[in-house]
Amino acid sequence: MSMQEVVICNQLENDLKKAVTKSEHDKVFVLTDEHTHVFCFPIICRFPFLKNAVEICIGVEDVHKNLETLAYVWTQLSLKGATRRSLMINLGGGMVTDLGGFAAATFKRGISMINIPTTLLGMVDASVGGKTGINFNGLKNEIGAFAPAESVLIDCGFLKSLDRENLLSGYAEMLKHGLISNACHWSELVGFDLNRIDYGCLQRLVGKSIEVKEQIVRQDPFEKGIRKALNFGHTVGHAFESLALENGRPILHGYAVAAGMVCELYYSHLRMGFPKEKLRQTLQFIKENYGRVAFTCEDYERLYAFMCHDKKNSAEGKVNFTLISEVGDIHINQTATQDDIYDMLDFYSETMG
Ligand SMILES: NC(=O)c1ccc[n+]([C@@H]2O[C@H](COP(=O)([O-])OP(=O)(O)OC[C@H]3O[C@@H](n4cnc5c(N)ncnc54)[C@H](O)[C@@H]3O)[C@@H](O)[C@H]2O)c1
Numbered sequence: 001m002s003m004q005e006v007v008i009c010n011q012l013e014n015d016l017k018k019a020v021t022k023s024e025h026d027k028v029f030v031l032t033d034e035h036t037h038v039f040c041f042p043i044i045c046r047f048p049f050l051k052n053a054v055e056i057c058i059g060v061e062d063v064h065k066n067l068e069t070l071a072y073v074w075t076q077l078s079l080k081g082a083t084r085r086s087l088m089i090n091l092g093g094g095m096v097t098d099l100g101g102f103a104a105a106t107f108k109r110g111i112s113m114i115n116i117p118t119t120l121l122g123m124v125d126a127s128v129g130g131k132t133g134i135n136f137n138g139l140k141n142e143i144g145a146f147a148p149a150e151s152v153l154i155d156c157g158f159l160k161s162l163d164r165e166n167l168l169s170g171y172a173e174m175l176k177h178g179l180i181s182n183a184c185h186w187s188e189l190v191g192f193d194l195n196r197i198d199y200g201c202l203q204r205l206v207g208k209s210i211e212v213k214e215q216i217v218r219q220d221p222f223e224k225g226i227r228k229a230l231n232f233g234h235t236v237g238h239a240f241e242s243l244a245l246e247n248g249r250p251i252l253h254g255y256a257v258a259a260g261m262v263c264e265l266y267y268s269h270l271r272m273g274f275p276k277e278k279l280r281q282t283l284q285f286i287k288e289n290y291g292r293v294a295f296t297c298e299d300y301e302r303l304y305a306f307m308c309h310d311k312k313n314s315a316e317g318k319v320n321f322t323l324i325s326e327v328g329d330i331h332i333n334q335t336a337t338q339d340d341i342y343d344m345l346d347f348y349s350e351t352m353g
Pocket residue numbers: 033034035036039040060061062065092093094095096098118119120121122125126127128129130131132140141158159160161162163166169170173253254
């Protein structure tokens with residue numbers, strides 16, 4: 001897989017102009033959702049080199065990360081004259097870069113794309129590393145492709161209009177990057193005051209977080225091995241997210257991942273000896289900032305069924321987990337039984353109140 005260029009922008013207009021010029025194209029399309037259409041598109045549509053760009057706007061959030069929206073984007077590309085030489089700019093959060101990335105990867109077998117992430121989660125995680133896709137059959141990212149954007153442009157200025165819940169959602173993936181990297185990075189993240197955000201400090205942490213992701217993706221772009229570390233918290237997290245979507249009460253991805261990390265850190269402690277004090281501090285941070293994901297023991301069977309579809313699984317009946325024995329000491333391809341999983345869910349309920 002070709003490596004993408006991640007640019008921390010000094011001046012968005014210049015950096016985007018360079019990225020657009022680098023990618024030979026006949027026509028530019030900009031994919032937005034109904035919020036980035038209002039908050040972000042006006043910032044870039046005035047750039048002279050985008051004066052003929054065609055905007056395609058889709059509905060917001062994961063309820064729209066589906067086949068119907070994907071077909072709508074393909075249709076718009078087709079009706080509005082896209083060719084294999086056209087360029088797509090995905091302007092939005094992870095929902096837009098995942099779906100837009102997959103639309104671009106599949107339209108006429110693939111057109112070029114640039115990601116401009118506008119959420120914290122998009123900046124530190126979704127826009128980087130080439131995973132694209134949609135939810136299908138009630139399962140997260142069930143259909144997709146590894147398809148990196150040519151360039152990813154990071155401009156934290158977009159965060160000014162982002163609401164607190166979505167900021168926290170992105171922060172959960174940063175915390176994941178801390179847990180799988182090193183104690184110093186983790187300690188800075190759990191010490192960060194999310195009630196009085198220091199945006200200068202946050203911007204520096206965004207850069208560090210992207211480095212953690214890029215360093216892992218570079219080693220294993222197609223998730224054959226170490227990239228499974230980036231899925232820490234997601235075996236259980238995706239099950240929480242799928243259950244909430246199914247029940248018509250969607251929760252933000254990062255909140256589901258934060259809850260998933262509580263379960264998987266607890267299991268890391270039991271199975272791998274992850275230190276008790278670091279477990280306590282991380283749980284405390286998550287409890288204070290993210291609250292509790294709603295489920296009861298009547299949901300355990302359904303949650304387990306979702307986990308049986310996790311993409312990391314290989315043998316039937318065995319659910320695959322990434323665990324850590326210390327901050328940064330990663331153990332991929334660990335498995336847990338149904339009883340172990342129910343124990344993790346019990347622990348979550350008891351600890352999170
Ligand atoms: N491909 C990957 O590696 C990867 C990694 C992590 C998450 N994901 C996926 O990303 C998705 C979640 O992404 P997300 O958290 O960015 O959510 P999102 O894209 O749904 O955006 C969250 C909300 O913020 C709005 N928004 C976006 N930018 C804004 C801005 N600058 N100002 C105001 N509002 C703005 C959006 O319209 C939306 O309402 C999930 O589908 C998840 O599965 C993918």
